[in-house]
Amino acid sequence: MAAIAPRADATEELPRATGRQLRTVLILLVPGLLWLGIFFVVPLFTLAGTSTQTPSGSGIPGEFVQTFHLANYWDVISEYKGHFGRSFLYSILATALCLAIGYPLAYLIAFRAGRARNLLLVLVVAPFFTSFVLRTLAWRQILSDDGWVVSSLKWVHVIPQDMAVTASPLAVVAGITYNFLPFMVLPLYSSLERIDPRLIEAGGDLYGNGFAVLRKVTFPLSMPGVVAGTLLTFIPASGDYVNAALLGNNRTTMVGNVVESRFFRVVDYPTAAALSFILMAIILVLVVLYVRRAGTEELV
Amino acid sequence: MTQRRRRPLSPEAAAVIRAQRGFSRRSLLGGTGALGLGAALAACGTSGTATGGSDSKPAAAQDTSAKDKMVNWANWTLYLDYDENTKTYPTLEAFQKQTGIEATYDEAIEDNDSYYGKIQGQLRNGQDIGKDVIVFTDYMAARVIEQGYVQKLDLGSIPNSKNILDNLKTVDFDSGRNYSLTWQSGYAGIAWNKEKLPQGIKSVDDLWRPSLKGRVEVLSEMRDTLGLIMLGQGVDISGDFSSDDFGNALDVLEKQLNEGQIRQVKGNSYKEDLISGDAVAVIGWSGDITQLNAENGDKWGFAIPEAGGTLWSDNMLVPIGSPHKANAEALMNYYYEPEVAAEVAAYVNYICPVKGAQEIMAASKDKELAALAGNANIFPTAADLAKVKVFRTLKGTEQTDFTSEFQRVLGN
Structure with a gap:
């Protein structure tokens, strides 16, 4: 300190x-x-x-000329609005889930873990030792139709017999949540760990019950961690395409998948570029709005 | 940052708040924003060099093969015989001994489109990409030949090219094989889990049986998946089919995808789903199924549908900027010797394009090898070859239009 x-x-x-x-x-x-x-x-x-380029007319894929064709942007928005909606829906859901799972975890590590604190922190970071793609592929095995998770859920009739968990929006959101959880936990932890415990004690002395202290003291003081964690999760999650590609199907594709397909498969660079720009712009606007709203006087 | 400092509750609390200020919202926004955007951009970083519309074709590089005894080869993964113990490629070692040409082998190609994206900027300017032999599938070979991004071969220095299978001797993108030589070929057909479907699958329509709902996967390679569907609809995919024919097949794919009959559209990874059981029947590649059966017990059947399957090839090409064309030709010539081709085929398990390799393998003392000579997926039978077709080269804007429509149906 x-x-x-x-x-x-x-x-x-x-x-x-x-x-x-x-x-x-x-x-x-x-x-x-x-x-x-x-x-x-x-x-x-x-x-x-x-x-803003358009095809050169030679018919050879990948040849474009600069025509300052701004209508590319409009075409992209009207064609892919569904993908944009899905990208942000999935990433917001995943961010909320990360926060819901990550906050108690970070709180535990910061205040209640005692000597196990370092071990727990290492465990949070441990998944990074394996490749992102491999971890996502592992989820496909774990959630496969005949795997033990899905079979046991079917056996206790929690899910219908013919339901598949992979190749669904559920799997995509779960995958994003899992992959980005450490990005939420670490900033939350570093923020919570810096809180002076005496402030929390003081909250108790002033007749605040556990929940009131959490709401009035701990949570506000951990706001920088919450903002950092949600941004570190939300921004990469909305541009992610690995989870949608590996765990989803043709109805769960996100903007990142379209950029990949337009860039490499169709060789339609202008559309891919316009998509990237719109994605950046929307993320920027959402983030600015969020930070303004989340920002309170005590924070600065 | 210039805000007036408040009176803190205690020195400790002040430290907490000040430390947090070091991590203020503004610096956070700037920092992470740039990070996110940077990452998004990194994915598209090559777009700048990837555009432009010049009509002039690049000129071939000066050949310095006689002076520089070397050849650099870029190929796909698991596509050349490899010795786990010595960590070397036996046939390539033998080539170096025989010719004195130093060969460097690089598994640099993961798929056609991304490798093309990587090298096309340099190719357009006639620059040396550091590779003297590259391997592209038919449609991409067609594209680089048309664009003038590869060198014309001197067939006189590749006398063994006469050993090429008759089916592959002439292709619509390179009649006479003046620019390309087949490396390996394969079929796309239908494959199924023999335990779950003992009666097997005979046609693409069988994949749409209600009992297989959600357990079918098809290839993300447009020419194979739609080629098989089109063949099932009686369309000749090597003939002059129309965009309506293509559209009809695409409608079938879209319907099966949206109804959930097809679980996912996959590249190579359908193999894992066959193993896990998520996929019971697939449109897949012959060589993959041969390898799967070798590694996981003989569990899967493979067949070319009665209406026909696709025959694709990967082709060796010499990039326009390569200064080692003669060495590259020596390498191609070497791999068209039946003895060498047999050695590669025994490892790779795709269709061997070299005539005479089968006889050599059959005569092998190694029983396993001799048995492989009878594998119809490595040495195709005349009956199979009569059933398969090569997807014709797409002309003009067809390539972009068809791919674009196909990707739309895949949800991209």
């Missing part, structure tokens, strides 16, 4: 920094700016350029 606090002070004094300090700041910024400039800003412009 003490190590972090002075840094926060230094940032606040930035406007009054001397020329030399400014230079240090700039040197520190260079690697990040270069990286983002080359791999983010430049491709962003090429992508924007591609998104």
Whole structure:
């Protein structure tokens, strides 16, 4: 804690920094700016350029000419509005599920785990040791029609005999939730862990019951973690296509799947580029709205 | 950030709040926003080089084969005989000894479309992609030949090319095989779990039986899945079929997908679903089923539907920028020797395109190998070859239009 606090002070004094300090700041910024400039800003412009191109008319796939055809965007929206809806529905559902599962878990690790804390944290991160695709493929085996999970659920008549769990929206949302859970738990944990326990005690001293303390003290203080966790989950989840490709079917495809198919299969780069742009724009708007709403005075 | 600091409750609480401020909403938004967008972009990063509409074709590179005794080969995974113990490719080792040409083998190709996306920018500019032999399936070979992205072969330096199977001697995208030479071929047909369906499956229509609902999978390779459906509808897929014929087949696929008869549309991964039992009957590839049966007990049947199946080939090509064409031709010539082809076929299990390899394998002292010589999926029988067709090259805008429609039906 003490190590972090002075840094926060230094940032606040930035406007009054001397020329030399400014230079240090700039040197520190260079690697990040270069990286983002080359791999983010430049491709962003090429992508924007591609998104308004039209086929060259040669009939050869992959040949396009720049015609500043902005109607590409309109075509993409009207053609793929269902996919956009599905992408955001799935990612919002998965984010909510991650929060519901992740918050109690992070709370437990931060306040109740005692000496098991580090072990539990390692366990949260452990799935990262295997590849993302492999873990998703494993879900297909786990949830397969004749696998033990589905068979036992059928045996106790929780689900109908002819139901398949994979190749369904349920499997896609479950897959996203599972894959992104650590991105929710870690920021929540780091936020909860920093809360001064005496503040919680004080809540009890002021006759707040457990729930009231959680609602009035713990949760508000953990808001940075909640915001970070939900964003880290929601943003990649809405662009995800691996889960939909492996666990879904032709009625559960998300925008990412269309981008992949347009880019590689159909070789329709303008549509893929326009789709990516619209996805970015919607994510940006949703995130800004969310952060504004979630942001409270106590947070800043 | 410049906001006035509040009076904290206690020094500790102040530390908490200040630490949190270091992780403020704004920096968070900037940081993660850029991260998310960056990741989204990374996926499309090559789009910038992938466009443009120049009519001029790139010129072939100067051949420096005599000086640089080397050849770089990009191929698909599990597509060349491999020795687990020595971690080498025995036939390739023998090639190096025989010719003194240093050969580098790279399993760089995962699927046609993505590999094409990766190399096409350089090919268009006539640049050396660092590979001297690449392997593309028919339709993609057709595309790069038409675009002038591959070099014309000197058939005089590939005398063994006369050993090619008659069915493959002439293809509509390269009559006379001046640019391409078949690496391996295969059928797409129907496969089923023999325990669950002891009576087997004879036609594509059998896949739509109500008892198989949700347990059928088809290939994401358009030409194979729709080719089989079209053949079932009596359309000649190597003939001059119309877009209506294509549309009729697509309607069948769409109906079966939307009614849930077809569980999923898959690339290679239908094999795992056959193993897990999620898929009981599939449209699949002959070589896959041969391999599955070898690894998991003889559980699956494979047949070319009575109405016909598709015959596809993967073709060796020399990219336009390759400076080692003569070495590449030496490599092709080597793999068209029946002895070498037999060795590859014994490992790869797809259709061997080289005449004479079957006799050599049958004469092998190794009983297992000799038995493989009788496998109709490696050495096709005349009856099977009479039933299969090659999907014709799509012309003009057909390629884009058909693929686009197909992908739409797949939900993409």
